[in-house]
Amino acid sequence: xxxxxxxxxxxxxxxxxxxxxxxxxxxxxxxxxxxxxxxxxxxxxxxxxxxxxxxxxxxxxxxxxxxxxxxxxxxxxxxxxxxxxxxxxxxxxxxxxxxxxxxxxxxxxxxxxxxxxxxxxxxxxxxxxxxxxxxxxxxxxxxxxxxxxxxxxxxxxxxxxxxxxxxxxxxxxxxxxxxxxxxxxxxxxxxxxxxxxxxxxxxxxxxxxxxxxxxxxxxxxxxxxxxxxxxxxxxxxxxxxxxxxxxxxxxxxxxxxxxxxxxxxxxxxxxxxxxxxxxxxxxxxxxxxxxxxxxxxxxxxxxxxxxxxxxxxxxxxxxxxxxxxxxxxxxxxxxxxxxxxxxxxxxxxxxxxxxxxxxxxxxxxxxxxxxxxxxxxxxxxxxxxxxxxxxxxxxxxxxxxxxxxxxxxxxxxxxxxxxxxxxxxxxxxxxxxxxxxxxxxxxxxxxxxxxxxxxxxxxxxxxxxxxxxxxxxxxxxxxxxxxxxxxxxxxxxxxxxxxxxxxxxxxxxxx
Numbered sequence: 001x002x003x004x005x006x007x008x009x010x011x012x013x014x015x016x017x018x019x020x021x022x023x024x025x026x027x028x029x030x031x032x033x034x035x036x037x038x039x040x041x042x043x044x045x046x047x048x049x050x051x052x053x054x055x056x057x058x059x060x061x062x063x064x065x066x067x068x069x070x071x072x073x074x075x076x077x078x079x080x081x082x083x084x085x086x087x088x089x090x091x092x093x094x095x096x097x098x099x100x101x102x103x104x105x106x107x108x109x110x111x112x113x114x115x116x117x118x119x120x121x122x123x124x125x126x127x128x129x130x131x132x133x134x135x136x137x138x139x140x141x142x143x144x145x146x147x148x149x150x151x152x153x154x155x156x157x158x159x160x161x162x163x164x165x166x167x168x169x170x171x172x173x174x175x176x177x178x179x180x181x182x183x184x185x186x187x188x189x190x191x192x193x194x195x196x197x198x199x200x201x202x203x204x205x206x207x208x209x210x211x212x213x214x215x216x217x218x219x220x221x222x223x224x225x226x227x228x229x230x231x232x233x234x235x236x237x238x239x240x241x242x243x244x245x246x247x248x249x250x251x252x253x254x255x256x257x258x259x260x261x262x263x264x265x266x267x268x269x270x271x272x273x274x275x276x277x278x279x280x281x282x283x284x285x286x287x288x289x290x291x292x293x294x295x296x297x298x299x300x301x302x303x304x305x306x307x308x309x310x311x312x313x314x315x316x317x318x319x320x321x322x323x324x325x326x327x328x329x330x331x332x333x334x335x336x337x338x339x340x341x342x343x344x345x346x347x348x349x350x351x352x353x354x355x356x357x358x359x360x361x362x363x364x365x366x367x368x369x370x371x372x373x374x375x376x377x378x379x380x381x382x383x384x385x386x387x388x389x390x391x392x393x394x395x396x397x398x399x400x401x402x403x404x405x406x407x408x409x410x411x412x413x414x415x416x417x418x419x420x421x422x423x424x425x426x427x428x429x430x431x432x433x434x435x436x437x438x439x440x441x442x443x444x445x446x447x448x449x450x451x452x453x454x455x456x457x458x459x460x461x462x463x464x465x466x467x468x469x470x471x472x473x474x475x476x477x478x479x480x481x482x483x484x485x486x487x488x489x490x491x492x493x494x495x496x497x498x499x500x501x502x503x504x505x506x507x508x509x510x511x
């Protein structure tokens with residue numbers, strides 16, 4: 001008897017429906033699994049055999065042929081265990097299978113018949129709804145993630161026996177529903193950190209506000225203990241809240257990577273990713289034999305923090321150059337290409353020198369050669385893609401001992417939201433959302449300079465030997481500073497402040 005049952009495969013951040021055809025033939029004995037399965041799927045026969053035996057069923061001693069269509073698409077992982085097991089039971093007429101094709105069925109089996117969680121549940125559920133399936137049956141630990149999708153019956157099960165009873169005896173499964181909008185609104189403003197906890201560093205806070213308002217990349221340069229990491233961790237608290245669309249987009253990526261917790265349904269705050277400096281280039285941008293999203297995609301719609309940036313391998317940093325411009329990553333293989341979104345805000349930090357002190361500090365023991373070698377770890381083209389370079393000075397005792405609270409993140413966020421609203425209205429007829437995304441055409445249109453501003457930026461370019469890209473960055477940052485003040489025309493004060501945020505272009509760092 002031939003039975004068709006449906007599962008799903010992840011491709012990039014989307015899913016593709018897989019038809020699992022199970023044919024049980026009395027003319028022979030054997031177990032044949034075809035359709036480009038990987039080793040985890042090939043090993044499923046052992047898990048399935050033990051699981052079925054432990055719930056009172058068995059794999060029949062007949063010729064079993066299982067085809068996973070489309071046969072030219074590589075399938076991977078153990079998530080097809082439940083689908084294959086039910087297909088074998090239905091094809092061997094051990095259970096009824098009248099409406100088994102109405103559902104997407106996925107889950108990894110343990111030897112006692114229990115079900116273990118799988119990756120990529122959200123895109124699988126979205127695809128099931130798109131293709132008109134009645135519902136989806138999954139391990140119970142995955143149901144909150146799948147229940148994000150409305151108008152789809154989502155059933156979570158602990159054991160394969162529950163699914164067998166559902167199809168065989170009509171024993172109902174418990175359906176899970178979530179009011180996703182209510183849950184989203186309840187959690188969207190929750191943050192464990194706040195800018196009011198940062199002592200001093202008013203200049204750095206201002207730079208962070210400008211960066212958040214315009215979506216600009218920023219690097220913090222300062223000695224150890226000056227608060228660089230503390231500042232970086234609080235950036236998400238002043239960024240605009242995620243929209244529901246952004247939340248779904250972000251959750252899909254984390255779902256594919258298996259980073260969604262069992263108690264989580266929808267990501268409600270912007271991600272903050274802080275990889276260690278020993279990370280490989282593939283782990284950062286994504287890829288591998290079976291491509292997975294990297295850290296820059298996991299930071300999509302959020303913040304990627306590179307602490308002690310010069311300690312990262314240069315090859316790792318250089319592979320970020322294209323994603324920083326294109327805001328997506330393309331992973332190409334011989335037979336397929338995968339695109340992962342990577343629209344993130346880069347926040348980096350570094351010491352001013354190998355010894356940890358600024359070059360003009362009396363305590364600095366680094367030689368001229370050591371300074372040059374340290375700074376050369378960051379290439380010019382990469383630094384050009386970072387709009388704001390800000391020096392973070394050591395915090396004095398009086399500031400640390402001051403019991404007064406600083407400005408709260410919520411107050412800073414209100415100003416950021418007003419600036420973002422101005423940008424949304426400005427770019428409503430284009431694909432741009434904030435100032436950092438402006439291209440040459442938009443810069444020419446929205447960053448007109450008066451004579452005094454032109455002269456100021458010309459002097460800065462001559463003295464600092466700035467590149468054309470750095471010139472564009474200054475104009476973009478100046479545009480954001482003007483937006484924070486709700487001023488339409490750029491003036492010399494905006495240009496002057498923006499130039500101050502190009503610390504690493506100064507001769508001070510290049511001698």
